[in-house]
Amino acid sequence: MSISKRLRQYDIPQQIVLGIFAFLTLFPFFFMVMSSFKTNEQFFKQFWTPALPLHPENYTRVFPRVAMFIGNSLLYSIPTLILVSILAMLTGYGFARFRFRGRETLFLLMLSLMMLPAILTLIPLFIQMRDWGWLNTPHGVILPWTSLQIVFATYIMRVFFEKLPKEVFEAARLDGANEWQLFMRIAVPLALPGLGTIAVLDLLFTWNDVLWPLVALLDRDRFPIASGLLAFRGDFQTDYGPLFAGYTLASLPLIIFFVFMIRRFISGLGGMV
Amino acid sequence: MTNQHQSASGARWDWLTPYLFLAPAFLLLIALRYLPAVQAVYYSFTEWKGFFGSPEFVGFSNYSKLFHDQIFLASLRNMVVYTVVRTLLVLGMTFFAAELIYSLRNPTMQFIWQVLLIIPMIIPEIVVFLVWGFVFNTQTGILNTLLTAIGLGSWAQPWLSQSSTALWAITFIGFPFVASIPFLIFTSSLQGMPGEVLEAAKLDGCNTLRRVLHIDLPLMRGPITLAVILLILEGIRVLLPQLVLTGGGPGSSTESPANYLYRTAFQYGDFGLATAVGMIMLLVGLVFSYLSLRIRYQEATDVDI
Numbered sequence: 001m002s003i004s005k006r007l008r009q010y011d012i013p014q015q016i017v018l019g020i021f022a023f024l025t026l027f028p029f030f031f032m033v034m035s036s037f038k039t040n041e042q043f044f045k046q047f048w049t050p051a052l053p054l055h056p057e058n059y060t061r062v063f064p065r066v067a068m069f070i071g072n073s074l075l076y077s078i079p080t081l082i083l084v085s086i087l088a089m090l091t092g093y094g095f096a097r098f099r100f101r102g103r104e105t106l107f108l109l110m111l112s113l114m115m116l117p118a119i120l121t122l123i124p125l126f127i128q129m130r131d132w133g134w135l136n137t138p139h140g141v142i143l144p145w146t147s148l149q150i151v152f153a154t155y156i157m158r159v160f161f162e163k164l165p166k167e168v169f170e171a172a173r174l175d176g177a178n179e180w181q182l183f184m185r186i187a188v189p190l191a192l193p194g195l196g197t198i199a200v201l202d203l204l205f206t207w208n209d210v211l212w213p214l215v216a217l218l219d220r221d222r223f224p225i226a227s228g229l230l231a232f233r234g235d236f237q238t239d240y241g242p243l244f245a246g247y248t249l250a251s252l253p254l255i256i257f258f259v260f261m262i263r264r265f266i267s268g269l270g271g272m273v
Numbered sequence: 274m275t276n277q278h279q280s281a282s283g284a285r286w287d288w289l290t291p292y293l294f295l296a297p298a299f300l301l302l303i304a305l306r307y308l309p310a311v312q313a314v315y316y317s318f319t320e321w322k323g324f325f326g327s328p329e330f331v332g333f334s335n336y337s338k339l340f341h342d343q344i345f346l347a348s349l350r351n352m353v354v355y356t357v358v359r360t361l362l363v364l365g366m367t368f369f370a371a372e373l374i375y376s377l378r379n380p381t382m383q384f385i386w387q388v389l390l391i392i393p394m395i396i397p398e399i400v401v402f403l404v405w406g407f408v409f410n411t412q413t414g415i416l417n418t419l420l421t422a423i424g425l426g427s428w429a430q431p432w433l434s435q436s437s438t439a440l441w442a443i444t445f446i447g448f449p450f451v452a453s454i455p456f457l458i459f460t461s462s463l464q465g466m467p468g469e470v471l472e473a474a475k476l477d478g479c480n481t482l483r484r485v486l487h488i489d490l491p492l493m494r495g496p497i498t499l500a501v502i503l504l505i506l507e508g509i510r511v512l513l514p515q516l517v518l519t520g521g522g523p524g525s526s527t528e529s530p531a532n533y534l535y536r537t538a539f540q541y542g543d544f545g546l547a548t549a550v551g552m553i554m555l556l557v558g559l560v561f562s563y564l565s566l567r568i569r570y571q572e573a574t575d576v577d578i
Contacts, residue, residue: 014373015382021370022389024449028404029396031415047418087298094294101288106295113306115559117510119531120551123544124309124316130324147305150298179290208398210516215539226399230517233403240413247403251396258395262388 029251036244043240058245062236066249068221069228073253076141076213076224077206083146084153084202085195091150092157093187097169107158113151119211126215136218144216145206153198160194161187200261207254225250317552321545328545335549345550347525348533355444355529356508363450363504364497370451371459372485387460393452402517405446409433409518433519436526443514443527455500462496463489498569505561509554530554 034050035043036058042051095107125144126135134140168190169182177185206224213227220231229250236243317335319328339345370390377383393401408415409432417429432442447453466489474484490497515521515532522528530550538547 009378011377011379011382014376015386018370018373018386018390021373021449021451022386025390025393025451028408028415029393032400032404032407044413048422087301090294091298094291098291098294100291103291106299110299110302113302115555115562116306116310117506117551117554117558119510119512119534120313120548120555121306121309122534122551123538123548124312125305127312127544128305128309143301144305147301150301154298183294204394210399211512211535226397229397229399229403247400251400254395254397 032244033248035240036248038241040238040240055241058241059249062232062242062246062249065232065235066225066228066246069223069225069232070250070253072222072228073207073224073226075138076145077203079138079142080145080149080206081199081202083142084149085198087146087150088153088157088198089188089191089195090183091154092159093161093183093191095154095158096161097187110151110154118148122211122215129216135216136222140216141213141224144212145209149202149205152201156197157191157194160191164190196261200258203254203257313548313551316545317549319545321543323542323544326542326544331545335546336553338546339549339553344525344528345530345533348521348528348530351440351525351527352509352511352529354440355511356505359444359508360501360504362444363453363455364500366449367451367453367456367500368459368497370449371456371463372489374460375463376481390451391453391456393447398513399517402446402513406433406518409442434523436523439519439523439527443519446514454503458496458500459493462493466492494569498565502562502565505565506558509558509561 037054037056038046038051038058039055042055045051091110095103129135129140129144134143164187168186172182172186208226209224210226210230213222213224214230217223217227220228223231229246232246233243236246316328318330318332320331320334321328374383374386377386407413411417411429411431411434414432416432420426420429430438432438450456470488470492471484474488479488510531511529512531512535515527515529516535519527521532521536530553534547534550534554537543537550
């Protein structure tokens, strides 16, 4: 077999270009992890290559602060995820299973919220939170986050429930189950695996949102990870090892989560089409 | 008999059942989304200074103030440049990368490259911006160190801290942009293209370039429109590069409407003016989404998925 034929068989030209893309895409983060094990001296002396000895104490130095932010994030993200899942199942089921007056109008009204930039309601919401005394509280973050996330989640659940065969429900209904029992005994168990996409989108959002916590939480020690890192950067300006160690630590929880979810992640986000 | 009676009495309230399923979500949405949106419309017509002040109706004065404010106008110009350049760059690069992956014969390799290229999506956005801020760092940044190392030290620039380059620097954050939703949209819709059409094209001796131009592009009009809308909305709402890296400066060279809104509200305490900025952002977003959809459906008379 000639070389050019073999090159084409394994798509070598394409793979080389993709390799360059992957290198450019990943290098900044490789650099981040590499530098997180260096002292400043090593950092300047061996800029491009890993340096020995490694300095894992950079991590122990920043751990308490970053762990606090991660803990805060979990404190806001998990309740948000649970609330979004429950509300999206209820609402998606309501839209999918019943025919009622105003169904499509209400659904469109809900979807139209996706055009509403969160920053437009930043100030009215902030004032509302102030008046209700919700500033600087966990629910002052959780409920607004939930209200932003349920729209698309409901859409996903509606599509999901509409695909279920109607016979499943008819059989149980003949056994005398009421609508609530149908929902709890049949719809919810069937929907649980379908929640993966919602979990992916929801965690990406809550792990990334900087602005609302910055406004709604007055106390830095309550910041979730994204807003927290802004404050954290200020403390380690040019202390590159600990600085990058902090960034790396902050990235770990999502990475660990998505390693287990990578196929669902791709199909979930791709499924937005 | 009794059974019938029961269902009849139940039927009186049956119409309510669906609404009960919707009620919790809608209560939350009314309180935290619809009501604040309506309030925002009103606040944008008021003069309202400070945390403890109260709104006073002033008509269109905020809007006319904004359109005479050089910084706000600069933020609109920056937004247009950022959005247009970035939308084109991202579309081009992600479409190219998706086609490259699609052209691989081995499905496992397709999956591996796809995963490698989107890894940064699972790194917190804020870390992405912080790390890219370091790429552009003047003294110790990756880009300037690289330029110096290959003998182009004279090209080194304070990328983020001079007004001639700052906007371009933030536009290029995330290069080559493959770790993005448009990329996922393109890869998944390429994989979903109808096989018969491609077979037919192959039999007709259609080469790759012609297939991409004459088959893939028209077939993917829907996904491309979606990507364009997402990118435009992202451009209109851009905030993180400003919040994390430039603060809108130097001068107002990287100012964006969202950052202007944030500073107006929480640094200068001018809530009325800031809300008016939000209203303008909403309207611009609506207009552009409408236009993209119209173009997509006007042209889509021939082929469609």
